[in-house]
Amino acid sequence: MTVFVGREAELAMIREVLADERPGGHRVVLIEGPEGIGKTTLMARLAAGLDRVRRASGAESESGLPYGLLDQLGTGVSGGPELVAAVERRPGPVTLVIDNAQWADEPSLQAISYMLRRVRSARVVVLAAVRDTAAGRLFPADHTLRLRLDGLDADAVGELCARVTGWRPSPREAARLRAHTEGNPLHLRSLLGDVPVRRLADLDAALPAPRSLTRRVLADLAAAGPAAADLVAAVCVLDGPCPLHVAAGVAGVAEPLAALERAIAAGLLAEECTGVVRLRRAVARQAVCQEYLGPSRRAALHRRAAALAGDRAGELWHLSEAAVGPDPALAGELAALGRRLADEFQWARAARMLGAAARLAPDLAAELGMEAAEARIAAGGADPRGMSARLRALPGTAWRGYALGLAELSAGRLEAAEAHLEQVWPAAGTPRLRGKVAGQLALLRLMQGHHRSAAEWNRQGTGELTAFVAAHVSQASAPAAAQTSGALLGRAAARLWHDDLPGAREDLEDILVLGSAPSVQVRMLARILLAEADHLAGEWDSALEHCARAVQLGGESEQPLFVPLAQAVAAQVRAARGEWGAAERDIAAAHAGTPLARDRAARAAIQLAAARGDAEGVLAAWLARPLSVHRQDGLLVEAMVTLGKPAEAERLLDQAEAERLLDQAEAGRLLGRAADGPPAAPASVRAARARARGALHAARRETEAAVAAFEDSLALLDGLDMPFAGALTDLSFGSWLRRLGRRNIAALRLERAHAVFEALGARPYVERSTRELSACGRAMRADRTGAGLTAQELAVAEHAAKGMTNRQIASSLFVSVKTVEYHLSHVYTKLQVRSRTQLALLLTAGPS
Incomplete structure (x- = not known):
């Protein structure tokens, strides 16, 4: 049965070529890709709806037969001139479909190439499939569309499974199958065909190499020769990029360079860099280990690798792979190493070592297996459903209860996690396990919004997220030293709270550079905090990208605990941009999460109502909040002023400030900090409150107090790189000055706010500032260049034409240097200029 999935984009591109019926508009579509990737199926799908299709296929055994391909095409000719004449005589378009063109005989390909260069009145399209690019050089480059077929994505893999077997894998199962087969259909x-569905669906069950791949790999190994094959086997045993001399030592190859050349030519190995080699295709490792190497040869290679290992961890790992039966001494060393790695939050390596220890120590297999399960959950490599079922079948030990609680918490099931963790706490006998349980209970309490309880548990807890929890419950100053990814995350959270956006970004980017070393939760939270930092800094596209990556990571790992937090941050950006439907969907999704996520959703709902100019909506969102939403209390006060309730607004503002001081003092007491007085709220929060006080004084006609409050708000924001917050103050300040009749001064504030809103794409605020400027008698500046510059591009261009640097422009417009660079590159492209001097001359002269 032929199944076609996942090639819609390629189909559309090729059909566009086929739809061009101009005489002489001949084209070659060269479809490249490895064996089995779907080239033949794609060409068959394309040719099915065409008339006058001629088909042929190259064969390795016939590649030396002159004009064999032309004979298959039924042209009755031998040679380019004759082929031109034959094509010109035929009415209508002609499509030649050539499969396995890499084996086509050279005279036939030369004749087809000759014909394509010289035919004039006929319409000819050649669809050719090749396993490599060698045949592509025979076709005229100016008439060739080269299309590389890569593996199917996870969605297409899932669809193919559903059509072939009736079983539709989950996104994570599909992603595993895609990685295991490289998406090759x-x-x-x-x-x-080889593996039962129940095994495919078990993410903890190892999958064999596909037979089709195994046959290909074994043929390539045979063609490469014994020395090259042994070198490939050694690289597979070493499991990753490795120095060539180490692989040669394990393999016992005397001439490694010659063997490497043959392995590279066979498509088995590649050079990562000089002297470092890796498998060309990672999926080939299982085929080599399963079929080329028998158990005894594989064990012998692991023993050699252990002897050549440069560290004790590598030596232990290879010895465990070579072991035949239980080995308590080796298991003890592996367990100690795995626990140390877990304490250092190197989860993937810890899972590997603890799993190996469990295999070699039957008496301790249950406990070690649960410790390995913890590491695999953290690393994102566990199947939560299968793991929970297996854990429930084990004896009811404290470790089992902890592992179950961890799995439930990672899956976002707070009540079930709470039940397991609280039940196991009295039975957690060792300090190590007690610290782990307390750390998870601290995180659980934070997600429930119970900051005091979170702080109490956090004092007793250990774990990767203890610093993150501490930062949220205390808002203390960021510690100077941070070594682990968890400590970096906590410091970043503290820095973000204290408006240190550059410092927070530096820590968070350092976490992501570590790749797979931090846990899934740390990586997700790093993305979410980066999104918050980018939101505050006006890098809104980047903020949405980080949110999307966090959601994707949660789906891939089946750990959705923090996904609603990412959706809530995305909603704040979409609300400010006026993307009402998308913002409402994100808010609704975040509301379905934990109380902490609902708190963030309330922030977004308040911002959405504020962007719409809906003061009653702001109040309703505030009243519906599950926790306290301190960063939005300024918006609430402004809404109360708008609703004509200045007295209530003042009480709310005073109460918000008092509650923040109380919360910080209580958190400091619980965490045992020195009682030197609670820290002040961050400058950005105080700036929002000052803006609200300005609106309150303005409503009471207290002119001097209003001016002082607005100016205080702008002064607090100076140097914080928070353009949207500054623009909001300029808008409020300018709108009030306009109502006082001070139109010229008001226009200066409003123009600056308008430029920032334009640069950010904050559509509701662009419209609001435009209306205010119109009321001032100021029309927005027109684009005199005639090049279609947007308002933000024009603002950046005019500042650049005055000789200002990018940093000066960014400071003037309250945007980031990155945003200025982005807009300036578009200006140069649209105006076709290369320098500020040319830009200044053009803007002075106007359109030509």
Whole structure:
């Protein structure tokens, strides 16, 4: 049965070529890709709806037969001139479909190439499939569309599974199958035919190499020769990029460079860099280990690798792979190493070592297996459903209860996690386990919004997120030293609270540079905090990208605990941009999460109502909040002023400030900090409150107090790189000055706010500032260049034409240097200029 999935984009591109019926508009579509990737199926799908299709296929055994391909096409000719004449005589378009063109005989390909260069009146399209690019050089480059077929994505893999077997894998199951088969349809169908669905759906069960891949790898190994094959086997045993001399030592190859050249030519190995080699295709490792190497040879290679290992961890790992039966001494060393790695939050390596220890120590297998389960959950490599079922079948130890609680918490099931963790706390006998349980209870309490309880548990807890919890419950100053990813995350959270956006970003980017070393939760939270930092800094596209990556990571790992937080941050950006439907969907999704997520959703709902100019909506969102929403209390006060309730607004503002001081003092007491007085709220929060006080004084006609409050707000924001917050103050300040009749001064504030809103794409605020400027008698500046510059591009261009640097422009417009660079590159492209001097001359002269 032929199944076609996942090639819609490629189909559309090729059909566009086929739809061009101009005489002489001949084209070659060269479809490249490895064996089994779907080239033949794609061409068959394309040719099915065409008339006058001629088909041929190259064969390795016939590649030396002159004009064999032309003979298959039924042209009855031998040679380019004759082929031109034959094509010109035929009415209508002609489509030649050539499969396996890498094996086509050279005279036929030369004749086709000759014909394509010289035919004039006929319409000819050649669809050719090749396993490599060698045949592509025979076709005229100016008439060739080269299309590389890569593996199917996870969605297409899931669809193929559903059509072939009736089983539709989950996103995570589909992602695993895609990685295991590289998305190759041939290998995937081979695997589906060999492995029962229940095993495919068990993410903890190892999958065999597809038979189609194994046959290809074994043929390549045979073609490469014994020395090259042994070198490939050693690289597979070493499991990753490795120095060539180490692989040669393990393999016992005397001439490693010659062997490497043959392995590279066979498509088995590649050079990562000089002297470092890796498998060309990672999925080939299982085929080599399963079929090329028998158990005894594989164990012998692991023993050699252990002897050549440069560290004790590597030596222990290879010895465990070579072991035949239980080995208590080796298991003890592996367990100690795995626990140390877990304490250092190196989760992937810890899971590997603890799993190996469990295999070699049957008496301790249950406990070690649960410790390995913890590491695998943290690393994102566990199947939560299968793991929970297996854990429930084990004896009811404290470790089992902790592992179950951890799995439930990671899945976002707070009540079930709470039940397991609280039940196991009295039975957690060792300090190590007690610290782990307390750390998870601290995180649980934070997600429930119970800051005091979170702080109490956090004092007793250990874990990767203890610093993150501490930062949220205390808002203390960021510690100077931070070594682990968890400590970096906590410091970043503290820095973000204290408006240190550059410092927070530096810490968070350092976490993400570590790749797979931090836990899934740390990586998700790093993305979410980066999104918050980018939101505050006006880098809104980047903020949305980080939110999307966090949501994707939560789905791939089946750990959705923090996904609603990411959706809430995305909603704040979409609300400010006026993307009402998308913002409402994100808010609704975040409301379905934990109380902490609902708190963030309330922030977004308040911002959405404020962007719409809906003061009653702001009040309603505030009253519906599950916790306290301190960063939005300024918006609430402004809404109360708008609703004509200045007295209530003042009480709310005083109460918000008092509650923040109380919360910080209580958190400091719980965490045992020195009682030197609670720290002040961050400058950005105080700036929002000052803006609200300005609106309150303005409503009471207290002119001097209003001016002082607005100016205080701008002074607090100076140097914080928070353009949107500054623009909001300019808008409020300018709107009030306009109502006082001070139109010229008001216009200066409003123009600056308008430029920032334009640069950010904050549509509701652009419209609001435009209306205020019109009321001042100021029309927005027109684009005199005639090049279609947007308002933000024009503002940046005019500042640049005055000789201002990018940093000066950014400071003037309250945007980031990155935003200025982005707009300036578009200006140069649209105006076709290369320098500020040319830009100044053009803006002075106007359109030509």
